[in-house]
Amino acid sequence: MSIDMSQFHQVFFEECFEGLEAMEAGLLNLNIDDIDPEVINTIFRGAHSIKGGSGTFGFNNVADFTHIMETLLDEMRDGRRQVTQIAINILLGSVDCLREMISSIQNEEEVDESRVAQHTADLDNELNGLAESTPPPSHKANVETIITETSELVSNTSEASDTNEETGWKIAFCPYLDLLKTGNDPVRMFRELSELGELTSLANIQDVASLFEMDPEECNISWDLKVMGDIPLDEIEEIFNWVEGDCELDIQPIATKPAKKTAPPISEVAPEDEPEEAIETLAKEASQPTQPEIIVEQPEISKEIEPIAKPPTTATKEPNKKIQLDSDQSKLIVQVASSIRVDTSKIDALINMVGEVVITQSMLGLVGENFTMDKVDQLKKGLAQLERHTRDLQQSVMNVRMLPISFVFSRFPRLVHDISSKLGKKIELKLVGENTEIDKSVVELINDPLVHLIRNSLDHGIEMPANRIAAGKPETGTIELKAYHRGGHIVIEIIDDGHGMDRNKLIAKAVEKGIIDDTTVLTDKQAYELIFLPGFSTAEKLTDISGRGVGMDVVRRNIEALGGNIEISSELGHGTTIAIHLPLTLAILDGQSVAVGDETYIVPLVSIIESINITEKMLNKVAGKGETFRLRNQYIPIIRMHKIFNVQPSTKSKMGEGVIVVAEGQGVLCGLFVDDLLGQQQVVIKSLEANYRRVDGVSGATILGDGSVALILDVPGLVRFSNR
């Protein structure tokens, strides 16, 4: 029975990333002066799960790397090692390295060995530099060498102990049936045990059912294990830490006994090979576990014992091979699959709603079956009910796509920690409203702009500690990241208490760059918005963090692409607030449907400023081609929709008969000349690209009430397209 392990890879990767996030958060929370053992435990558990998982799936480089981290953490946990800021930074670096390793594996790319080696060396130095029991620092760059070294060390100690006295532990390990379902793998634990000392294992398989009755997911085997060597009890307990509560476990020290060679060689009874015989023999032996002949002299038997351990090893190797074979397929899956974790209560609500819809549908079916006019009322009632349920259902489904914004926010403590220590600034990050829910697609796309804005605040906003004290402010600067809902929008605010923006400086810079001339009068808001112009940076010196003048324009473009907008308010000397307004979801938008010839198009309501009727006389031709008209103090270019989309114009092709929809896209105004306004409605955005391709001037499509398809116009795209 071979299981296709690759189907679990995605889950494993997700768990890894979660584990890494937990580790990172834990490391950042560690206060060197007041160590909370629970925090170290959390970090340790993260590392341990990743190590275990990667071992199971055969990602040995990850397992080896995590093993070293784990060793370091373990020593910290036991209080054998001082927790220092250096160690924490090294661990944080290792977390990054590990994350990269895992994402490389996930994308089936080459792992950056040199980076891994460098971090391994760092960890190694940290581990050896302070450890007492380990050999003097050696600059090994390779993970494997270190591993072999440690295992050599272990075997040395165990050999050493052999010469003196026989010590060890006898472990009765009797897992409950569902041990395997919890993801624990006895073989892996045994492997870990064998790293501690010479391992002798004896499997009791009398409970194993015949092949046809066997449930492969149940663990019917129990083991009597013996580990020889001078091993502290807690190291053994640690291995079984994960199965506590899933098994009966009894660990007893083995008293030193004179060696007896009278026992029949247990190893001949390889359980997988000759099950029936094994059952008999083992059952006999298991019934007399205290009999002296079972305690066999350890060095003699260890060689012969190996076969027992082998069948499981080959069994684990097989899936590895399988992984290789399936790699092509899994690559595809990895690229396509993106999963989402949903609160079960949301799914329950969904199922409940679907039930309601089905009931209503059957009710309507009944009404329709023998329809007479006196049932009209009933029909109307049913339809009203259906409408309500559909709306609820829609809301519930949208809810499933909603994620708390903490998915984005959780990355920032690390960012702030790293950058502030790099800049030598003291900064506290406050997160407010982390549970505010936001559409999954927005979550994915809002991260980069936010990173950029926070870097800006860190770099330009908050002053150096000395300057802050001089300005009479607390030494530690504060950046507040705040999310909340307001009227169908989500607002994310980045508030810093730094020195704010100097509008005169901004204007001077803009004049210098020739963006505006010095006679232009700008409001505060307009002045602040100068920073969104491409190539605009007032930073006195360029750093690798920010100040190259690329970015703010991209930030604004990204946010506008999400259908949101960004606002700045600032007070010189007191700080800056950047507010981002985003729509709750990208899947539905309010649209204005317009008619052009026989076609119907949807204009996103957010981009419409107004709709007006003008006459041919109000048109001005520019260079004989482009048409503009004057709206208040602005000349607005006109885009004749039927021309640009090659639609047979209806009778209303003259200016006075149609309507101009004045729309704005990325700061550019334009007038869309259409035949008629049809109505406003909420539309569900459908992707054109799924089956077709991108079309100029069109951002997507939607399905109208009559089942036909209408295209959603992309106003900035139209402007670009019409200028071509």
Next chain:
Amino acid sequence: MNKNVTQEFEKKDNDHDRFSNKIDNAGQYLSFTLGKEEYGVDILRVQEIRSWEPVSRIPNVPPYEKGVVNLRGSIVPIIDLRERFKLKSADYTLLTVVVVLQIGDIKKTRTMGVVVDSVSDVITVDKAQIQSAPDFGTKISNEFINGLVSVNERMVMLLDVDKLLKLEELDQTEISVF
């Protein structure tokens, strides 16, 4: 009981083997007509056959890309094969047929509809019977044709749907919503 289950599984596996063997040696094709010519597409690529319904036009695309329709919630482009092959275009009637095809690979499948005059038959073709296509000259670019096969004295041209319906990929930098 478990034994039975296992046997059943084995049986299914065997069935599956036989099925896939069949595909290796012979294939089934849906044949349809365009004017007097007969074409065939791999039947495993055919999702459904529908009657013609008005489409929503897409601006500024080649004339053979007729537009898009709503196929149970997804937006599906419709392509006129007559125009694609530069045949004389025909009027759409109630009897005009749209064959909905699945194209692409495991990584990404697309659904598209092609307008044909009528569907005629499902033909089983032995791989050995398929002849490579001669040069057709200008009418149809040779690359769309996988091969020729004759069924009851009629010649059927087997189309490579993936090549046929490949639309030039424009840059996909745009944010995709789903």
